[in-house]
Amino acid sequence: MGINQNGRPVPLPDDASAPFFDGARRGELMLQACAACGAWMWPVKPRCVECWSEEVQWRRASGRASVYSFAVMHGDFPGFASPYVLATVETEEGVRFTTDLAGVSPDQVHIGMSLAMVTEQLTPDVAIPGFRPAPA
Ligand SMILES: [Zn+2]
Secondary structure, X not given: OEEOOOOOEEOXXXXXXXXXXXXXXXXXXXXXXXXXXXXXXXXXXXOOOOOOOOOEEEEEOOOEEEXXXXXXXXXXXXXXXXXXXXXXXXEXXXXXXXXXXXXXXXXXXXXXXXXXXXXXXXXXXXXXXXXXXOOO
16 A cells, blocks of 8 residues: 555555556456356455356456445545545446545435446556446
8 A cells, every 4th residue: 555645545556456457547447257157356356256266357347336335524534635425336247346436525425326437546657446426
């Protein structure tokens, strides 16, 4: 973990997670999926979480998601402008992430809100997938 110029924590990609971070830089949500049973998964796993197959491969997910749950964060959190929305988002493929939501005010967010993946460039070298309200 590093810290960017705004004080925000920055993950350090490794060989196992590089496809996820490389995808984010291209504006693509890359996730692992099982070639044997089709299950999607995150974080990075050496085996399928459903059937234990080792035939795990990287696939491009749709990038569409929705708000599964959320909290409005108040306080002094380095790298985040308070208040902000911290949400668990569920992708169309059924994978859940916990992330801040860009472009959503706390009084607008709701469970089930449609989201689209965007690139969050944290440093010149590291980007992560972020989510904001999907265009209508
Ligand atoms: Zn499987």
